[in-house]
Amino acid sequence: MAKTHTLIDLKSGKADPAVAIAARYNNKPDALLEILHDVQHELGHVPEKSLPAIANALNISRAEVYGVATFYHDFHLKPAGKHMMCGAEACQSMGGRALLAAIEKLLKIKVGETTADGLVTLEATYCLGLCASSPSMMVNGRPMARVDAKKAKAIIEGLRT
Amino acid sequence: MIKIYVPRDSSALAVGADDVAKAIAAEASAKKISIQIIRNSSRGLAWLETFVEVETAAGRVGYGPIDAGDVKRLFAAKFYEGQKHTLCHGLVDEMPYLKNQERLTFVRAGITDPVSLVDYQAHGGFEGLKKALAMSGAAIVTEVTESGLRGRGGAGFPTGIKWKTVHDAKADQKYVCCNADEGDSGTFADRMVMEGDPFMLIEGMTIAGIAAGATKGFIYIRSEYPDAITTMKQAIRIATDAKWLGNNIQGTDHSFTLEVRRGAGAYICGEETAMLESLEGKRGMVRAKPPIPALVGLFGKPTIINNVLSFAAVPYILAKGGTAYKNYGMGRSRGTLPFQLAGNIKHGGLVEKAFGITLRTLINDFGGGTYTGRPVRAVQVGGPLGSYLPASQLDLPMDYETFAANAAMVGHGGLVVFDDSVDMAQQARFAMEFCAIESCGKCTPCRIGSIRGAETIDKIVAGENRDANLILLEDLCQTMTDGSLCAMGGLTPMPVMSAVKHFPEDFDKPTRIAAE
Numbered sequence: 001m002a003k004t005h006t007l008i009d010l011k012s013g014k015a016d017p018a019v020a021i022a023a024r025y026n027n028k029p030d031a032l033l034e035i036l037h038d039v040q041h042e043l044g045h046v047p048e049k050s051l052p053a054i055a056n057a058l059n060i061s062r063a064e065v066y067g068v069a070t071f072y073h074d075f076h077l078k079p080a081g082k083h084m085m086c087g088a089e090a091c092q093s094m095g096g097r098a099l100l101a102a103i104e105k106l107l108k109i110k111v112g113e114t115t116a117d118g119l120v121t122l123e124a125t126y127c128l129g130l131c132a133s134s135p136s137m138m139v140n141g142r143p144m145a146r147v148d149a150k151k152a153k154a155i156i157e158g159l160r161t
Numbered sequence: 162m163i164k165i166y167v168p169r170d171s172s173a174l175a176v177g178a179d180d181v182a183k184a185i186a187a188e189a190s191a192k193k194i195s196i197q198i199i200r201n202s203s204r205g206l207a208w209l210e211t212f213v214e215v216e217t218a219a220g221r222v223g224y225g226p227i228d229a230g231d232v233k234r235l236f237a238a239k240f241y242e243g244q245k246h247t248l249c250h251g252l253v254d255e256m257p258y259l260k261n262q263e264r265l266t267f268v269r270a271g272i273t274d275p276v277s278l279v280d281y282q283a284h285g286g287f288e289g290l291k292k293a294l295a296m297s298g299a300a301i302v303t304e305v306t307e308s309g310l311r312g313r314g315g316a317g318f319p320t321g322i323k324w325k326t327v328h329d330a331k332a333d334q335k336y337v338c339c340n341a342d343e344g345d346s347g348t349f350a351d352r353m354v355m356e357g358d359p360f361m362l363i364e365g366m367t368i369a370g371i372a373a374g375a376t377k378g379f380i381y382i383r384s385e386y387p388d389a390i391t392t393m394k395q396a397i398r399i400a401t402d403a404k405w406l407g408n409n410i411q412g413t414d415h416s417f418t419l420e421v422r423r424g425a426g427a428y429i430c431g432e433e434t435a436m437l438e439s440l441e442g443k444r445g446m447v448r449a450k451p452p453i454p455a456l457v458g459l460f461g462k463p464t465i466i467n468n469v470l471s472f473a474a475v476p477y478i479l480a481k482g483g484t485a486y487k488n489y490g491m492g493r494s495r496g497t498l499p500f501q502l503a504g505n506i507k508h509g510g511l512v513e514k515a516f517g518i519t520l521r522t523l524i525n526d527f528g529g530g531t532y533t534g535r536p537v538r539a540v541q542v543g544g545p546l547g548s549y550l551p552a553s554q555l556d557l558p559m560d561y562e563t564f565a566a567n568a569a570m571v572g573h574g575g576l577v578v579f580d581d582s583v584d585m586a587q588q589a590r591f592a593m594e595f596c597a598i599e600s601c602g603k604c605t606p607c608r609i610g611s612i613r614g615a616e617t618i619d620k621i622v623a624g625e626n627r628d629a630n631l632i633l634l635e636d637l638c639q640t641m642t643d644g645s646l647c648a649m650g651g652l653t654p655m656p657v658m659s660a661v662k663h664f665p666e667d668f669d670k671p672t673r674i675a676a677e
Contacts, residue, residue: 030460032442033425037384064443071444072425074384088346088595089541089588093504093579094532126428126545126595128385129349130175131577132207132502132509141387145175 016053017043029058032068036075045076073123080114080121081159090131095148099135100124102149106156120159163196163241164216168271170203170356171388172349177229178211184232185213194241202357204271205511206258212271214253217243223253258527263489264513265477265497266470269358276395278403281360287405289479293368294413298328301372305475307483309495314340314431314468315543315572316648317494317561320475323465326455327373330463335375337366337417338440338459338466341382341389342424342431345544347503347575351469353511355382355389358473359396363406363419365472368479369465370417378417379459381436383424394421428545428599432647433466435601446601447647468573470499491517494560494571502528504541504577514559521555524578535580539588539664543572545595546652548659549579549588568659570652585664590618592656600649606641607650613637614657621668631661631668 021038025031035054040046046069055062069075091099100111107115107122114121130136133145139155147155167173167182182198189196206212209225213235222243224235231248238246250256253271264270273280281287293301306321327335339362343351354362366378382390397419400406408416422440424430430439434448437459458464474496478486487495494516500523502509507529514523520540524530531537539549548569550557557563564571579588596611614637621630638654645651661668 028442030440030442033439034423037423037425058442067444068442072427074426089545089591090347090504090577092588092591093577093583125385125426126344126599127346129343129352130172131347131349131504131575132506132511133172133176133210134504136175138385143171143175143387145172 016050018050018053019057022054022057027057027059029060032058032060032065033072036069036072040075045079048077073125076121079118081119088125088127088131090127091135094134096135099147099149099152103152103156106153120156163194164199165196165241166199166201166214166216166221166271168203168210168212169200169275169388170210170353171386172203172207172353173210173212174388176210176226180229181211181213181227181232184229185235188232188236189241192236194236196241199274201273202269202271202275203353203511204253204259205267205353206256206508207510208508209250213240214271215241215243219243219252220255221253223250223256224248225250258508258510258512261527262513263497263515265486265489266361266473267353267358267499267511267513268477269361270353270511271357273358275357275359275392276399278360278399278405281358285480286360286476287364289476290364290367290405291411292479293371294411294415296371298372298374301368301479302328304483305372305478308474308478308486309483309490309493310471310474310478310486311494311561312468313470313474313498313573314433315345315570317571320467320471323455323467324369324372326453327375327463327465330456332463334377334460334462335373336459336462336464337369337373337375337378338436338464339366339378339380339469339472340431340433340436340466341380341386341393341469342428342436343386343469343573344383344428344431345546345573345575347541347577348501348544348573349503350499350501350511350574352386352389353499354469354473355380355386356392359393360400360405361473361476362393362469363396363400365475366419367406367410367417368475369467369472371415373463373465375463375465376416376418378419379440380419380421381424381430381440382421383430384426390421390423397421427601428595429601429647429649432649434647436466437464444601446603447649449646470573489515491515491558491560492562494562498559498571498574500559501573501575502578503575505531505533505580506576506578507532507534516560517558519556519558520550520576523559523576524555528578531578531580533580533582535582537578538581538583539579539585539660541577541579541588541656542575543570544575545592546570546648546655547572547575548655549585549663550659551663554663568655568662570655585660585667586618586622586670589657589660589668590615590622592653592660593618596649596653604644604646604650606644607646607653610637610641610645610650611653614641614653618657618668622670624670627669634661
C-alpha cells in the first residue's frame with residue numbers, strides 16, 4: 001500500500017502540485033505516464049523539481065521517474081511551446097520535407113528548438129494518423145491536415161496573435 | 162426536420178469540419194430552415210473531407226470536400242433537399258469507392274453517431290457479445306479459431322491460438338490489452354475505429370475477456386490521437402452506465418472493466434512487450450521473449466494483447482459465425498483487411514476488402530493513381546518497417562504469405578504511395594534514422610546498427626567506397642535482422658534493403674551525374 005507523502009516547497013510552504021495529481025491516480029506506480037501527462041498539461045512542462053515529489057508519492061525511486069520522464073518524446077523537462085510537424089513517410093511523399101524546411105525558415109529555428117519568445121517549439125512526430133490528408137501537423141494539441149506553406153504561415157501567424 | 166451529417170473524425174476536424182458544422186447551423190438559422198446536425202463518423206473518403214451528407218427519401222446524398230466558405234453556395238443550391246451541386250457525389254451508398262468494398266469491420270463507419278448506443282444497436286451492435294455472454298470461454302475461442310482471424314497489428318499470429326493460451330493458463334487475474342499505439346506511417350484504421358465506432362472495440366475486448374476469463378482490460382492509445390482518446394473514454398462511460406461494461410454485464414455473471422491509458426510519443430510502445438512496460442508505468446523497453454505475454458504479460462499475469470482491428474473483427478465473427486468470416490480472403494489470410502491508402506494518392510482513405518486484392522487495384526481503381534498525377538514509383542506497404550515495392554510488383558495480391566515470399570509484409574494494411582520524384586536513398590536513410598530515434602536502446606544491433614546504417618548510407622550516396630559500403634550495409638542489415646530483440650531493429654532492414662534492391666540507381670548518384 002503506497003503511502004501519501006507531501007513534499008513541501010521550503011520557500012513557499014506549499015506542497016508540490018504534482019502531489020495532488022498523483023493522488024488523483026491513487027498514487028499507483030503504473031499510472032506514472034498519466035501523471036506526467038497531467039503535470040505537463042497543467043504546468044506546461046514537467047519541472048525537474050516535481051520528480052522527487054512524484055517518486056515519493058508512488059513509492060518508487062527518483063531515478064525511475066526521471067527515466068520515464070526522459071524516455072518518452074512527449075515529456076518536456078523545460079518549458080516548451082507546442083507545435084509538431086508530421087515527419088513520417090506519408091507526409092514525406094507529399095512534400096513534407098520541403099514544408100518542414102519552410103516552417104524552419106519562417107520560425108527561424110530548427111526541429112527540436114523553441115523560438116526566442118518561447119511560444120513555439122518545433123518537433124517532428126511520427127505520425128498523426130492523417131496519412132490520407134498529408135502533410136499534417138499538430139498545433140496546440142489539435143491536428144491539422146492538408147497543410148501547405150501558405151496554410152502553415154497562417155497557422156504560425158495565428159499562434160503569434 | 163432535415164438531417165445533415167458532418168463527420169467528427171479527426172481527418173475531418175483537421176480540415177475544418179467544426180467550422181463547416183457551425184456555418185451550416187448559422188446559415189440554416191438565418192434562412193429559417195429546420196435542420197438537425199448529426200456528428201457522424203467518417204466514411205473513410207479522406208480526400209472528400211469534410212464530407213457532408215443530407216438525408217433524403219432516396220437515401221443519404223453526399224457533398225465534399227466542403228469548406229466553411231462553400232456553405233452559403235450549398236444552401237443556395239438547396240443541398241438540404243439533396244439537390245445537385247458541383248461538389249455533390251449523389252447517393253453515398255452508390256459511390257463506387259464504397260460500393261465496391263467488403264465492409265465487415267467498418268460496416269457502421271460514417272453511418273452512425275459514434276457515441277450513440279441506440280445507433281450502434283440499430284446497426285447490429287452487441288449481437289456478438291450477446292451470444293458470447295451465453296457461451297463458454299472455450300466455445301468462444303473455438304469460434305475465433307474457426308474464423309482464421311490473424312493478428313491485424315502486423316505479425317499475423319492466429320488470434321484463436323493466442324486466446325486459447327490465455328484461456329488455458331491458470332491465474333488469479335488475467336488481462337486484456339488493446340494495442341492502439343498505431344504509430345506506422347500510412348495507417349489510420351485503428352484511429353477510425355476508436356473515433357468512429359468505439360463500442361465495437363469495447364464489444365470485441367469484452368468478448369476476449371469472457372473468452373479468457375479476464376475481468377480487466379486496458380486500451381493503450383497513443384497521445385498523437387487526442388480525439389480517439391476522448392471518444393473512447395466517453396464510450397466506455399456510456400457503455401458502463403448501460404451495463405455493457407462493469408460488474409454483471411447485462412445481468413449475467415460476467416464482469417469486465419476497461420481503462421484508457423495514454424502513450425507518450427514512443428513508437429516502440431507499439432511493440433507488445435514495450436507496451437506492457439509502458440502500461441506498468443515504466444520506460445518502454447522491450448522484454449525478451451519467452452516468456453510470451455499470453456502467459457506472463459501485464460503485471461506478470463496471462464494477457465491477451467491484440468491490435469484494435471483484431472478486436473474489432475471479433476463482434477462480427479461471434480454474431481455471424483467464424484465460417485462467415487472465413488469465407489472471405491485467400492490462402493491462410495482469411496477475412497477482410499481495412500487497407501489504408503495514404504501518401505501521394507488522389508483518393509486516399511479507407512478501403513476494406515477481402516485479402517487477395519492486388520496493390521494495383523487498390524492504388525489505381527480505388528486510389529485513382531497519384532495525387533500529383535505523376536507515375537507511381539514506389540509503394541511502402543506495412544508501415545516504416547515495411548518494404549518499398551517498385552511499380553513492377555503492383556500485381557502482388559495482398560496476402561501474408563505472398564508478401565513474405567517477396568521480402569515484404571502486409572503489416573497493418575497501410576499503403577504509402579510515392580511518385581517518381583522520390584529519392585529512395587533518402588527514404589532508406591530515413592528508415593535507419595527513424596530506427597535510431599525510436600529504438601528503446603536495449604539491444605545493440607538496433608541501437609547502434611541504426612546509427613551506423615544511416616552513416617553508411619550517407620557514404621554510399623556521397624560515392625565514398627560505394628561498393629564496399631553497400632556490402633557493409635547489407636552485412637549490417639543481416640546483423641540487425643538476426644540479432645535484434647524485436648521487430649524495430651529486426652525489420653528496419655526491410656525498407657532499407659528493398660530500396661537498395663529495387664532502386665539501385667538512387668544509390669549511385671555521383672557516378673551517374675559524372676557520366677551525364
